[in-house]
Amino acid sequence: MNKIERNHILRLFYDFINMIKNFIFFAIISIGVLITKIGLIKSILISAILIIVIILYQFLAWRKNFFIVKTNSIYHEEGIFSIKKIEIPLDRINTIDISQKLLERIFKVATIKIDTGDTNKDSELKFTLDKDKTETLKNILLKNQNITTNTPEEDNQLYYILSSKHLLIYSLISNSLFKGLGLLLVAQQFLDDYFKAFININTSDYINKLQKDKIYNNIKIILFFVIALILISLCLSIIYNFFKYYNFKMWADEKNIYINYGALNKKNYSFYKEKVKGIHIKQTILMQCFKFFTLEIESIGYGDEEGEKSILYPICNASLKNHILKNIFEEFQYTGQINKPPKNTYFRFLYKKFILWAVTAAICFFIKPKFALLSFIFLLFLFIMGHLEFKNTAFGMDKNIIYMCCHGFNKTQSLLKINAVQSMTLSYSYFQYNKGLCNYSIILHSSSFGKTFQVKNLKNNLSRGIF
Template sequence: MKTYNREHFLSAIDQALSIFFKSLLPLILVMISQFSQSFFSLKNILIKASVFIGLIILSFTFSIIKWFNKKYSIDSKKVILDEGIFISKHREIPFNKIQTINISQTIKQRLFSLASIKIDTGNSSTTGSEISIIMEKSKAQLFKDRISKLEKDDNTLNKTNKLSYNSENELRISNKELITTALTKGAWFSGIAIIFATYRLLDDYFNNIIVDIINNIAKYVEGIYSNTMSLQKAIFFIVSILFLYLIFSFVVAILKTFIKFYGFILKREGKNIIISYGLFEKKNYSITVSKISAIYIKQNSLRQLTGFGEMKIESVGYGDEAGENSILFPIANLKKQQFIIKKFLPEFYFEDTIIKVPTRSLKRFILRNLLFSAIPTIILTINFNYGYFSLLLIPIFILKGFKEYKNSGIAKNKTLIYISSKGFKKQISIIPIKRIQSIKISQNYFQKRAQLFNYMVSIQGNNLGTNIKVRNLSGELMDTFRYGIF
């Protein structure tokens, strides 16, 4: 007979309080809408008190029944979960079907030494984690270790790897790398978001203060045009504002990055990759290497100039919930990217020559981007007085097309396919051929004349499937990438 366990009882109390407070605000609004002279009469006070007490009782009753009915167990082959109040649900997940095992801690859970353990199999019909259980942190780690120990992976992707892994195969992020992550991620957008949110708050509660500040700035700026201020002072004023804004944005970005990725650790334990990070909300992920569908190296424009990139992985169940990020390592230059892949994921190490798109494809990349910019530019120019300023977008779209041309390329060996694509947001994808679900080759009339084609591979991802596409490859490669995959 199987031994079943329940979640920690505090999870029921937490859920009850959450239900109560979510229901409280609408209830208060309804009561306020019925305000009258008799609102504070003894009868009304007793009725409202009864409603609040009833809401508390219902919240706790529902949560406790749900907690009591939710039971879990593990045997030598699978994880078992029974739950449900009105409809009983029984779920069994064999170990060899598990994609990820994640342990995370919210701030509230850390106060009571609790943790959430989440298990995913890659079932695309399920949103969020398929099994989520709250228990003591020490028990959660033992639960995870027991599953990892008993799991038997019948996938052959790992069998080519003869390396032994030990505790030295661990990589931690440095404070310098965290700062680099923040400064190269488009920090000014963080400043815009904070300033906008602060403005909305101040606009609601301190409107007079806002008006005074705006009037003072207006008078200050008027001094520029009335020649009461020297040109030198005017330039100093504008530069100072921009400088303070950038400083503010960078500080916000650095704080957000430290809170999110503080204590980031990447390590390899046998056939699993272990990733943990977080200052206030601790996250711990265990991903079976054989079930990783792809490694991505992503670079925005600034990171393309500096040579840094963000490393991510595609694995069903990792990064599929709010607040999660399918990160492998937050920031790394080219040398470190190769080091991380070679040391922790040698199954994905790729060192063959990349075949770039041919020179004749350049005009197609540029023309395609110009077509996207032409329609809005024409509409704005015709309908608005200053619409001709939209013509300034044309050089940006030309540059985007050129960047796509420079970044696009493809290569493959016996086990991997390598695709580089996109312009201002460059993405390098390294995909095990065994993880590819389908390929698609397409050509329009003009591409046929230029002997070019588009190539797309589909892999299993969190959103039913993920498509990775590269445009305008040389027609000479078509047969190689059509018949040489499956």
């Protein structure tokens, strides 16, 4: 308490690397110009002086970046020429995140992020400290809020552990499969540009060769590559998810939720239940077929980092989903009526997709008439998408909760607290108005200055008497 604390020296290394990444392109061009103007030796001397100046500046910035934990607040100050000071009451803290990258684990260091739930980014504090200091700071902050810091095993709290079996299922039926496809595309470019210097291989040649072979051989080769592509991307998806969600645990007590996971990059989250503003129950098309769900939450400060989701539980069946919602989020139990779009709105979910198909088919026909036949596969895809959007769309409200369901291939059910809603908008076109229909848009208070949720083509009298 009341002691000045600074970031670990590793933070200085991070800042230096980030500066190099931001200015590397400019630096290369500048060095090239200097060499042509004043020669190699003088350019090296100037570059060395600039590097020393940058290192000194980063060191001073590191020294001037410190924080003090007081009895009822945490004080932070940073800056050399422009000094910024902020003091946050401890009872305003919304989320405490602790993460460890591989390099940090080697040096027994961790990064702690403290978020107040304010939409102002200045209210977010992030420090890189010794692992012991990180845990001490976390315990001080949680103790001030009367949050227990026991593990679930110690206190016999309600907790859930993700098994390897379910993590494998998640890898197979979630959208993480596309991450594997993305890695394969990068690998293909690497093979074409770099690896062919050692082995005479060019994946583009196989595509060009297809034009010279017979149609049946082409189909066999395409099917082989598609199957191989899917299998490899599945393997990459499994590896990615096992590293990301390794040893996933979620537990809760009467007031708070705790989430731990990660192999190389370990994550540790703690936040108040009452500050959760919404729950999202998500399903990919395969999850809809096999009745699995992904649970995410809407809580300011959680899941707002790049590449991170506000995950509550990666995958669960209907029984486990209901158990989690009933035992941890009892206040999100929805008891109102679920309203679906009228049957006469079915075409409204399809007509824009038919227009898109017609334009695409016309373009294909003018390029090569045979391609127009292939566009019917695209039409089938669009029809299924529109049908699922009609099937999945729903809206309802009770005294405390707004229920919304939307999307086709990636179905999302949202349970939102009414007291967290900034505004509700009813919009409609001339044709919707004549049929008594409208679109409902909900803006929820979040870290992105209001997050919008929308459902379309529902009766316009579903929100009366709520606000």
